[in-house]
Amino acid sequence: MHIRIYSFPPFADKNSDKLILGSIPGEESLRQQKYYAHPRNMFWKIIGTIFDFDPAMPYENRVRKLIENRIALWDTVHHCHRPGSMDSNIKQEEPNDFETFFKEHPAIKKVVFNGQTAHRLFMKHTRMMKLPDLEFHVMPSTSPANAAVSFAAKVEAWRKIKLPGQLMRDR
Numbered sequence: 001m002h003i004r005i006y007s008f009p010p011f012a013d014k015n016s017d018k019l020i021l022g023s024i025p026g027e028e029s030l031r032q033q034k035y036y037a038h039p040r041n042m043f044w045k046i047i048g049t050i051f052d053f054d055p056a057m058p059y060e061n062r063v064r065k066l067i068e069n070r071i072a073l074w075d076t077v078h079h080c081h082r083p084g085s086m087d088s089n090i091k092q093e094e095p096n097d098f099e100t101f102f103k104e105h106p107a108i109k110k111v112v113f114n115g116q117t118a119h120r121l122f123m124k125h126t127r128m129m130k131l132p133d134l135e136f137h138v139m140p141s142t143s144p145a146n147a148a149v150s151f152a153a154k155v156e157a158w159r160k161i162k163l164p165g166q167l168m169r170d171r
Helices: 027-032 043-051 059-068 098-104 116-126 151-162
Strands: 004-006 018-022 071-075 077-081 091-095 110-114 135-139
Touching: 018 116, 043 059, 043 151, 059 071, 091 116, 098 116, 110 116, 110 151, 116 135, 135 151
Parallel strands: 018 071, 018 110, 110 135
Antiparallel strands: 004 077, 077 091
Protein backbone atom coordinates (compact mmCIF):
# COMPACT_ATOMS: atom_id res chain seq x y z
CA MET A 1 0.00 0.00 0.00
CA HIS A 2 1.34 3.43 -0.95
CA ILE A 3 1.40 6.23 1.55
CA ARG A 4 -0.54 9.38 0.68
CA ILE A 5 1.79 12.35 0.56
CA TYR A 6 0.95 16.05 0.60
CA SER A 7 2.61 19.10 -0.93
CA PHE A 8 3.63 22.19 1.00
CA PRO A 9 1.77 25.49 1.05
CA PRO A 10 2.89 27.98 -1.59
CA PHE A 11 5.42 30.73 -1.04
CA ALA A 12 4.08 33.88 -2.69
CA ASP A 13 3.22 37.48 -2.03
CA LYS A 14 1.14 40.16 -3.73
CA ASN A 15 4.08 41.19 -5.95
CA SER A 16 4.80 37.70 -7.29
CA ASP A 17 4.51 37.76 -11.07
CA LYS A 18 6.05 34.36 -11.78
CA LEU A 19 5.17 30.94 -10.36
CA ILE A 20 7.54 27.98 -10.33
CA LEU A 21 5.68 24.68 -10.13
CA GLY A 22 7.20 21.32 -9.30
CA SER A 23 5.23 18.09 -9.21
CA ILE A 24 5.21 17.19 -5.47
CA PRO A 25 8.05 17.08 -2.91
CA GLY A 26 10.33 14.05 -2.85
CA GLU A 27 11.10 11.99 0.23
CA GLU A 28 14.00 14.16 1.44
CA SER A 29 12.01 17.36 0.99
CA LEU A 30 9.10 15.83 2.89
CA ARG A 31 11.44 14.72 5.68
CA GLN A 32 12.97 18.20 6.00
CA GLN A 33 9.72 20.06 5.14
CA LYS A 34 11.61 22.20 2.62
CA TYR A 35 11.25 22.57 -1.12
CA TYR A 36 14.05 20.91 -3.12
CA ALA A 37 15.92 19.58 -0.08
CA HIS A 38 17.66 16.62 -1.76
CA PRO A 39 21.37 17.52 -1.81
CA ARG A 40 21.70 16.48 -5.48
CA ASN A 41 18.67 18.45 -6.66
CA MET A 42 20.02 21.42 -8.61
CA PHE A 43 17.07 23.78 -8.01
CA TRP A 44 18.65 26.10 -5.44
CA LYS A 45 22.05 26.05 -7.16
CA ILE A 46 20.43 27.03 -10.49
CA ILE A 47 18.22 29.74 -8.97
CA GLY A 48 21.14 31.05 -6.90
CA THR A 49 23.29 31.26 -10.02
CA ILE A 50 20.60 33.12 -11.99
CA PHE A 51 19.68 35.56 -9.21
CA ASP A 52 23.16 35.87 -7.72
CA PHE A 53 22.73 34.47 -4.22
CA ASP A 54 24.44 31.73 -2.24
CA PRO A 55 22.43 28.50 -2.65
CA ALA A 56 23.89 27.27 0.64
CA MET A 57 22.39 30.13 2.68
CA PRO A 58 19.68 29.15 5.18
CA TYR A 59 16.45 27.93 3.59
CA GLU A 60 14.39 30.88 4.84
CA ASN A 61 16.83 33.29 3.16
CA ARG A 62 16.65 31.38 -0.14
CA VAL A 63 12.86 31.54 -0.06
CA ARG A 64 13.06 35.27 0.72
CA LYS A 65 15.32 35.73 -2.33
CA LEU A 66 12.65 34.11 -4.50
CA ILE A 67 9.98 36.42 -3.10
CA GLU A 68 12.28 39.46 -3.56
CA ASN A 69 12.59 38.46 -7.21
CA ARG A 70 8.79 38.27 -7.52
CA ILE A 71 8.78 34.49 -7.77
CA ALA A 72 6.19 32.26 -6.13
CA LEU A 73 6.95 28.58 -5.47
CA TRP A 74 4.47 25.71 -5.27
CA ASP A 75 3.63 22.27 -6.62
CA THR A 76 1.09 21.03 -9.12
CA VAL A 77 -0.09 18.13 -6.97
CA HIS A 78 -1.77 18.71 -3.60
CA HIS A 79 -1.68 15.05 -2.60
CA CYS A 80 -1.11 11.66 -4.18
CA HIS A 81 0.08 8.12 -3.60
CA ARG A 82 3.74 7.65 -4.49
CA PRO A 83 6.32 5.18 -3.30
CA GLY A 84 9.76 6.79 -3.28
CA SER A 85 10.49 10.09 -5.00
CA MET A 86 10.12 9.35 -8.71
CA ASP A 87 7.49 11.42 -10.54
CA SER A 88 6.71 8.38 -12.67
CA ASN A 89 5.30 6.69 -9.54
CA ILE A 90 2.69 9.40 -8.83
CA LYS A 91 -0.77 7.81 -8.64
CA GLN A 92 -4.23 9.05 -7.68
CA GLU A 93 -3.10 12.65 -7.67
CA GLU A 94 -5.29 15.58 -6.74
CA PRO A 95 -4.19 19.04 -7.91
CA ASN A 96 -3.66 22.13 -5.83
CA ASP A 97 -6.39 24.78 -5.95
CA PHE A 98 -5.12 26.92 -8.80
CA GLU A 99 -8.34 28.84 -9.39
CA THR A 100 -8.17 30.29 -5.88
CA PHE A 101 -4.40 30.77 -6.02
CA PHE A 102 -4.50 32.83 -9.21
CA LYS A 103 -7.43 34.90 -7.91
CA GLU A 104 -5.41 35.66 -4.77
CA HIS A 105 -2.22 36.39 -6.79
CA PRO A 106 -3.42 38.34 -9.85
CA ALA A 107 0.06 39.68 -10.68
CA ILE A 108 1.25 36.21 -11.73
CA LYS A 109 1.54 36.10 -15.51
CA LYS A 110 4.24 33.47 -16.05
CA VAL A 111 4.21 29.82 -14.91
CA VAL A 112 7.52 27.97 -15.02
CA PHE A 113 7.36 24.19 -14.71
CA ASN A 114 10.22 22.31 -13.11
CA GLY A 115 10.12 19.41 -15.56
CA GLN A 116 7.65 17.73 -17.89
CA THR A 117 5.63 15.93 -15.19
CA ALA A 118 4.70 19.17 -13.40
CA HIS A 119 3.56 20.61 -16.74
CA ARG A 120 1.63 17.49 -17.81
CA LEU A 121 -0.20 17.21 -14.48
CA PHE A 122 -1.02 20.94 -14.41
CA MET A 123 -2.51 20.77 -17.91
CA LYS A 124 -4.41 17.58 -17.10
CA HIS A 125 -6.03 19.04 -14.01
CA THR A 126 -6.65 22.63 -15.11
CA ARG A 127 -8.18 22.09 -18.56
CA MET A 128 -11.68 22.87 -17.32
CA MET A 129 -10.71 25.61 -14.85
CA LYS A 130 -11.11 29.30 -15.50
CA LEU A 131 -7.57 30.62 -15.24
CA PRO A 132 -6.07 33.97 -16.22
CA ASP A 133 -4.12 34.36 -19.44
CA LEU A 134 -0.68 32.96 -18.58
CA GLU A 135 2.70 32.33 -20.19
CA PHE A 136 4.01 28.77 -19.79
CA HIS A 137 7.64 27.61 -19.80
CA VAL A 138 8.71 24.01 -19.28
CA MET A 139 12.23 23.83 -17.91
CA PRO A 140 14.52 20.83 -17.61
CA SER A 141 13.87 19.14 -14.30
CA THR A 142 16.34 20.02 -11.55
CA SER A 143 15.96 16.51 -10.11
CA PRO A 144 18.99 14.23 -9.82
CA ALA A 145 16.98 11.79 -11.97
CA ASN A 146 17.52 14.21 -14.89
CA ALA A 147 21.28 13.71 -15.01
CA ALA A 148 21.38 13.63 -18.83
CA VAL A 149 21.11 17.44 -18.95
CA SER A 150 24.21 19.29 -17.75
CA PHE A 151 24.14 21.92 -15.04
CA ALA A 152 25.20 24.59 -17.57
CA ALA A 153 22.37 23.63 -19.94
CA LYS A 154 19.86 23.72 -17.10
CA VAL A 155 21.04 27.19 -16.02
CA GLU A 156 20.79 28.46 -19.60
CA ALA A 157 17.23 27.14 -19.95
CA TRP A 158 16.13 28.40 -16.53
CA ARG A 159 17.41 31.93 -17.31
CA LYS A 160 14.14 32.40 -19.22
CA ILE A 161 12.50 32.97 -15.86
CA LYS A 162 13.98 36.47 -15.97
CA LEU A 163 13.03 37.28 -19.56
CA PRO A 164 9.70 38.87 -20.49
CA GLY A 165 7.66 37.90 -23.49
CA GLN A 166 9.01 34.48 -24.48
CA LEU A 167 5.70 32.71 -24.64
CA MET A 168 4.76 29.10 -24.84
CA ARG A 169 0.99 28.80 -25.05
CA ASP A 170 -0.52 25.36 -25.06
CA ARG A 171 -3.81 25.71 -23.25
